[in-house]
Amino acid sequence: MSDGGGSVRQRKKSSGDGTGSRPRKPKSTTSSGGSSSPSTAQQHQMWARIVLMVGIVAIVYFTTFRTREKKFATQREVLELRTQPLDCSRPYLEEISKFAGCIPNRCGRFVSDKIVSPAEAGILLDLARAGFELGQSSGGASILDLHSGALSKGTQFVNVYRLPEAKRLFTNQHINVYRHVKAKVQQAVADHFRLSVDALHLTHPTFFSRLTNATAKTIHDEYWHEHVDKETYSSFHFTTLLYLTDYGKDFTGGRFVFIDNEGKHNRTLVYIEPKRARVSGFTSGAENLHHVEQVTGGVRYAITISFTCDREMAMADPKFALDEEEEEEEKEAATENGGTREGRVREP
Ligand SMILES: O=C(O)CCC(=O)C(=O)O
Numbered sequence: 001m002s003d004g005g006g007s008v009r010q011r012k013k014s015s016g017d018g019t020g021s022r023p024r025k026p027k028s029t030t031s032s033g034g035s036s037s038p039s040t041a042q043q044h045q046m047w048a049r050i051v052l053m054v055g056i057v058a059i060v061y062f063t064t065f066r067t068r069e070k071k072f073a074t075q076r077e078v079l080e081l082r083t084q085p086l087d088c089s090r091p092y093l094e095e096i097s098k099f100a101g102c103i104p105n106r107c108g109r110f111v112s113d114k115i116v117s118p119a120e121a122g123i124l125l126d127l128a129r130a131g132f133e134l135g136q137s138s139g140g141a142s143i144l145d146l147h148s149g150a151l152s153k154g155t156q157f158v159n160v161y162r163l164p165e166a167k168r169l170f171t172n173q174h175i176n177v178y179r180h181v182k183a184k185v186q187q188a189v190a191d192h193f194r195l196s197v198d199a200l201h202l203t204h205p206t207f208f209s210r211l212t213n214a215t216a217k218t219i220h221d222e223y224w225h226e227h228v229d230k231e232t233y234s235s236f237h238f239t240t241l242l243y244l245t246d247y248g249k250d251f252t253g254g255r256f257v258f259i260d261n262e263g264k265h266n267r268t269l270v271y272i273e274p275k276r277a278r279v280s281g282f283t284s285g286a287e288n289l290h291h292v293e294q295v296t297g298g299v300r301y302a303i304t305i306s307f308t309c310d311r312e313m314a315m316a317d318p319k320f321a322l323d324e325e326e327e328e329e330e331k332e333a334a335t336e337n338g339g340t341r342e343g344r345v346r347e348p
């Protein structure tokens with residue numbers, strides 16, 4: 001009787017020993033010291049709290065640091081035109097506002113598989129292959145700029161027009177297709193962003209790129225970094241890309257990715273899968289942060305064709321540095337080859 005409620009509690013705690021007759025430990029060690037192991041109920045409570053806390057942390061994490069993925073243009077699709085309007089970034093808008101006739105109605109991006117024909121892309125691919133026969137980076141990224149003549153070679157650049165073979169490789173057909181394609185892409189940019197086509201000028205650098213999975217040797221080989229074109233190339237106002245080879249067939253990896261940041265940790269990756277003759281175009285400001293995934297196999301060929309609204313940054317179409325005498329020879333040889341110079345372009 002005298003142990004009353006205390007003995008009842010004690011019995012409950014020791015329930016399961018079956019006898020109730022085992023000598024009790026002195027009460028002081030279980031009730032007030034706190035040094036013994038927690039009861040089953042306390043353990044359950046502790047686990048429930050841990051599970052709850054992990055759940056809360058996971059919810060906060062997945063709603064705060066969220067990366068979504070969208071496919072803007074897949075390899076299988078043949079797109080007439082796909083567009084995504086965007087608000088211009090403030091610095092871009094401030095700068096572009098200085099150029100009357102060249103201010104886009106909205107910033108944004110587009111993709112079309114109908115601007116350039118696969119045959120035209122094929123001729124430009126031949127040109128690219130012929131050019132890169134003369135020089136390639138020893139890392140994974142080579143460029144050929146037919147305007148300045150810059151061609152990757154080893155860890156440096158050479159002037160392709162100083163190489164005697166260049167004159168044999170670049171044909172009139174190449175030149176004409178290059179100019180015609182550039183004019184069509186320029187018109188597409190003007191149409192899409194509602195600009196006067198004359199307000200747009202081709203600018204430097206406009207170049208062929210050849211990407212592989214070779215280990216980078218210099219900073220020029222690290223093509224996969226996120227960037228804003230306006231920051232990388234100050235003259236750019238509109239960037240276009242023409243793809244010459246197919247993602248998933250000619251190469252793996254190497255997709256083009258826009259990174260749309262909505263808030264600090266919340267972003268959407270918007271993918272363009274390269275496809276022969278596919279053209280993408282976009283305003284070159286911070287609204288179009290992007291990168292190229294690393295190529296994991298094969299060879300990816302593309303052309304970056306860049307436009308500026310600033311007349312002072314305009315550049316002429318390439319002449320391929322052929323003098324008149326050489327042009328005469330070109331014409332004669334073209335006649336011998338049935339009107340084209342395809343026979344002179346070597347495949348790798
Ligand atoms: O080749 C591409 O898809 C993109 C290249 C690029 O981002 C650039 O030239 O600035």
Ligand SMILES: [Fe+2]
Nearest residue numbers: 227228229290
């Ligand atoms: Fe870029």
